Amino acid sequence: xxxxxxxxxxxxxxxxxxxxxxxxxxxxxxxxxxxxxxxxxxxxxxxxxxxxxxxxxxxxxxxxxxxxxxxxxxxxxxxxxxxxxxxxxxxxxxxxxxxxxxxxxxxxxxxxxxxxxxxxxxxxxxxxxxxxxxxxxxxxxxxxxxxxxxxxxxxxxxxxxxxxxxxxxxxxxxxxxxxxxxxxxxxxxxxxxxxxxxxxxxxxxxxxxxxxxxxxxxxxxxxxxxxxxxxxxxxxxxxxxxxxxxxxxxxxxxxxxxxxxxxxxxxxxxxxxxxxxxxxxxxxxxxxxxxxxxxxxxxxxxxxxxxxxxxxxxxxxxxxxxxxxxxxxxxxxxxxxxxxxxxxxxxxxxxxxxxxxxxxxxxxxxxxxxxxxxxxxxxxxxxxxxxxxxxxxxxxxxxxxxxxxxxxxxxxxxxxxxxxxxxxxxxxxxxxxxxxxxxxxxxxxxxxxxxxxxxxxxxxxxxxxxxxxxxxxxxxxxxxxxxxxxxxxxxxxxxxxxxxxxxxxxxxxxxxxxxxxxxxxxxxxxxxxxxxxxxxxxxxxxxxxxxxxxxxxxxxxxxxxxxxxxxxxxxxxxxxxxxxxxxxxxxxxxxxxxxxxxxxxxxxxxxxxxxxxxxxxxxxxxxxxxxxxxxxxxxxxxxxxxxxxxxxxxxxxxxxxxxxxxxxxxxxxxxx
Numbered sequence: 242x243x244x245x246x247x248x249x250x251x252x253x254x255x256x257x258x259x260x261x262x263x264x265x266x267x268x269x270x271x272x273x274x275x276x277x278x279x280x281x282x283x284x285x286x287x288x289x290x291x292x293x294x295x296x297x298x299x300x301x302x303x304x305x306x307x308x309x310x311x312x313x314x315x316x317x318x319x320x321x322x323x324x325x326x327x328x329x330x331x332x333x334x335x336x337x338x339x340x341x342x343x344x345x346x347x348x349x350x351x352x353x354x355x356x357x358x359x360x361x362x363x364x365x366x367x368x369x370x371x372x373x374x375x376x377x378x379x380x381x382x383x384x385x386x387x388x389x390x391x392x393x394x395x396x397x398x399x400x401x402x403x404x405x406x407x408x409x410x411x412x413x414x415x416x417x418x419x420x421x422x423x424x425x426x427x428x429x430x431x432x433x434x435x436x437x438x439x440x441x442x443x444x445x446x447x448x449x450x451x452x453x454x455x456x457x458x459x460x461x462x463x464x465x466x467x468x469x470x471x472x473x474x475x476x477x478x479x480x481x482x483x484x485x486x487x488x489x490x491x492x493x494x495x496x497x498x499x500x501x502x503x504x505x506x507x508x509x510x511x512x513x514x515x516x517x518x519x520x521x522x523x524x525x526x527x528x529x530x531x532x533x534x535x536x537x538x539x540x541x542x543x544x545x546x547x548x549x550x551x552x553x554x555x556x557x558x559x560x561x562x563x564x565x566x567x568x569x570x571x572x573x574x575x576x577x578x579x580x581x582x583x584x585x586x587x588x589x590x591x592x593x594x595x596x597x598x599x600x601x602x603x604x605x606x607x608x609x610x611x612x613x614x615x616x617x618x619x620x621x622x623x624x625x626x627x628x629x630x631x632x633x634x635x636x637x638x639x640x641x642x643x644x645x646x647x648x649x650x651x652x653x654x655x656x657x658x659x660x661x662x663x664x665x666x667x668x669x670x671x672x673x674x675x676x677x678x679x680x681x682x683x684x685x686x687x688x689x690x691x692x693x694x695x696x697x698x699x700x701x702x703x704x705x706x707x708x709x710x711x712x713x714x715x716x717x718x719x720x721x722x723x724x725x726x727x728x729x730x731x732x733x734x735x736x737x738x739x740x741x742x743x744x745x746x747x748x749x750x751x752x753x754x755x756x757x758x759x760x761x762x763x764x765x766x767x768x769x770x771x772x773x774x775x776x777x778x779x780x781x782x783x784x785x786x787x788x789x790x791x792x793x794x795x796x797x798x799x800x801x802x803x804x805x806x807x808x809x810x811x812x813x814x815x816x817x818x819x820x821x822x823x824x825x826x827x828x829x830x831x832x833x834x835x836x837x838x839x840x841x842x843x844x845x846x847x848x849x850x851x852x853x854x855x856x857x858x859x860x861x862x863x864x865x866x867x868x869x870x871x872x873x874x875x876x877x878x879x880x881x882x883x884x885x886x887x888x889x890x891x892x893x894x895x896x897x898x899x900x901x902x903x904x905x906x907x908x909x910x911x912x913x
Contacts, residue, residue, distance in 0.1 A: 261342070261355070262339055264356060265338055265360070266336060266339035267335070268360050269335045269372070270332065270335035272364060273334060273372050274328075274331065275636065276369075277327045277636060278324075278638045279323060279636065280321060280639060280641070281641050281668050282638055282641055283663070283664055283776065283782060284374060284575075285299075285375075285667065286375050286671075287641070287667020287670055288300065288667045288670075288691065289311060289376065289377075290375050290667075291671055291691070293312045293375065294312075294315050294674070294675045296309075296466060296471060297471040297473030298463060298466065298467050298474040299475060301475070301488050301493060302488060302491055305417055305460055305463035306380065306459045307329075309459065311330075314326065314332070315329075323375075323671070327373055330373065330375055333383050334368065334382070334383075337362075337363075337379055337382040337386055338359040338360065338363040340383060341386050342356060344386055344390045347394065348594055349597070350593040350594050351611075353611055354614055357592065357593060357614065358589040358593030358596070359593070361527050361625060362585060362588070362589030364626065365522040365523055365589070366628070366632060367578050368522075370579070370633050370776075371582065378419070381418055381419040381423070381582070382582050382583055384414055384423070385423065386583075389430065389433070392404070392408050396433075396437060399441075402444070405444060406451060409449075409455070410452070411455075412427075413451060413453060414455050414456070416452070422557060422561075422583065425560060426583065429554075429556065430549065431549075432548055432549040432552060433545055433549035436543060436545055460485075460489070467479040468480070472694075473691060476493075476690070476699050477699065493700070500566060500895070502895035502898075503566040503567055503568045507566070507567065507568055510569040511567065514569070515558050515562070518581075519581075523589060523592055523625070528592075529595075530595035531588040533596075534597075535551075537594050537598045538594060550587050554584045557584050558584050568858070569859075570859045571856045572777065596617060597614070600613045600614050638776075640779045640783075642668075644668065644782075645669055645672045645678075647762070647765045649678060649682070651722075652679070653720050654681050655681050655720070656682060656722055657717065657719050657722065658685075658722045659686070659710075659721070660685070660686055661686070661723070661729055661730070662688075664778070669684060674692075683719075687725065687729060689701065689706065696713055697710075710732060711731075714734060722745070724743065733751055734749055735747070735751060736749070737756075738754055738757065739759050740759060740762035740766070741765065741786065741790060756793070756802070763808075766790045766812065767815065770818065770822075787821040788824060790816075791824065791825020791826045794813065795827070820853055820854070827842055827845050831871060831872070836875060839872065839875055843872055846869055850865075850869075862893065863893030863900065864889070864898075866885050866889035866892060866900065867900045870885030870889065870903065882907075883907065890911065890912050
């Protein structure tokens with residue numbers, strides 16, 4: 242085997258040689274410490290913080306390794322619980338940068354070039370964003386590059402068991418974290434080890450056993466812990482092989498990973514988006530140097546290093562996009578963006594190789610080579626900070642906390658609140674189960690997820706869920722509140738609407754809505770209109786909340802209470818300035834008083850069309866086109882209505898799109 246592309250360093254480096262490694266870790270860590278949110282944020286942050294605090298079970302496949310590590314960090318004696326959980330991701334992310342530095346050194350990069358690649362990866366937008374919240378992706382990057390580094394070390398000493406054992410254990414541990422991403426990377430890692438396959442083949446059984454054992458032990462611990470019924474457990478106890486396989490294989494996420502409305506054009510748009518992101522993550526200069534470095538590696542006698550890197554890059558981006566089948570829209574971009582962090586790490590690795598070769602080619606004097614490398618490193622670092630600091634500085638982020646404060650303020654003593662979806666379950670659960678705010682309250686999941694006090698198994702049928710919920714409502718004497726619409730919580734009782742939450746009115750008329758104006762809700766509505774969150778998840782959540790309050794204002798307009806209408810009248814111009822609050826009002830009028838309010842609806846639809854922005858997902862775009870079509874139909878413009886319904890169906894060809902049933906009722910063919 243030719244190992245000329247590997248840098249031979251002493252087996253026991255001196256302290257002055259360890260200093261660059263420490264810098265590769267401490268540099269990103271300091272950056273993360275200054276920008277970490279001090280309280281809970283969205284994505285899966287609240288869930289992982291709850292799981293870490295109570296040593297519970299996260300969403301499939303459970304991520305037992307990250308859970309255990311984060312639980313240790315939660316025991317630290319400083320900072321908020323959220324800060325300590327976020328610190329776990331930050332520390333793992335900084336270690337990933339250090340391991341990347343080691344990989345670059347093994348592939349021949351100079352110290353400063355390797356530091357540049359590691360720091361650029363650490364300061365890239367998407368990696369940085371995941372390193373400051375409680376998420377599993379920095380651990381995934383750490384374990385991938387640890388496996389990569391150990392294989393590189395094993396290539397230098399193919400007869401040594403130590404490095405192969407280490408690589409097998411590291412790969413096995415990665416399967417106990419985010420196994421789908423590591424399984425996709427396996428072929429590339431396999432290719433990396435091909436030059437010494439004769440040395441590996443006799444040891445293959447023991448290496449496989451090591452990997453499987455390393456993966457199995459955390460999962461066994463997770464199953465054991467689930468049987469103890471911790472207060473936070475995504476599906477509840479994992480009883481038997483079938484239950485474990487459902488969990489491990491992520492069967493419950495099948496409808497999320499593959500959307501029935503996603504087609505090949507969505508994949509193509511995602512591929513275009515990813516190409517642009519890859520170009521910008523390490524700056525265009527860094528991307529150019531990364532291509533240079535990849536070309537440099539391909540000029541080596543052994544092609545396995547660059548070929549393996551290319552395979553891993555493509556499997557964690559292009560192949561993943563084709564397997565997932567997401568709708569290409571604002572929200573799903575936010576869901577997908579952390580999946581390809583390893584790709585950006587590979588760009589950082591190639592950047593180090595390219596920068597080193599670039600300097601050696603164009604600066605012949607060895608005395609000036611280091612200063613040239615430092616100059617380019619400072620340039621790339623400055624560009625990354627300028628480009629990403631404003632996006633990722635979340636040290637003062639309190640978006641989720643403000644919403645939780647409002648809900649807790651509105652809820653009376655000893656009440657019950659039914660949560661729905663990640664954006665309620667995680668943040669509200671964090672404040673209740675971790676910070677122990679409002680201990681008098683009880684939170685229940687309308688999906689039977691996460692909280693240990695579930696009213697029904699998460700995998701139960703829709704009918705049995707409704708029966709369990711209605712039985713609870715009928716038997717409970719506590720005040721009951723929720724925020725979703727009647728389709729998601731059909732309780733058969735009256736409703737009292739407070740703007741951002743609703744109350745069950747026992748014995749009330751289910752068709753008669755009582756409206757209560759709360760100054761706290763009005764203040765929060767005004768705040769939301771002024772906010773412009775940087776994070777995609779927060780912008781998406783903000784839109785939903787604005788739509789929710791628009792729904793309240795729409796009902797206030799329909800009601801006959803002059804005192805209430807006097808209070809909401811100053812809010813109408815504000816609601817008309819935002820697409821989501823405006824369409825919330827439109828939908829109420831269209832549902833309950835469409836014909837008499839047709840002129841108002843048509844005027845608002847024209848106004849709403851001018852207020853659309855990039856945050857609209859495909860479902861919301863299609864819904865708006867449906868509203869336009871329905872208004873046109875009511876106005877007697879059937880051809881215009883058909884065009885709008887067809888437009889809606891093309892945007893979002895999902896079975897739940899109301900335009901599909903509208904076309905059926907009009908006797909028209911549904912587009913395929």
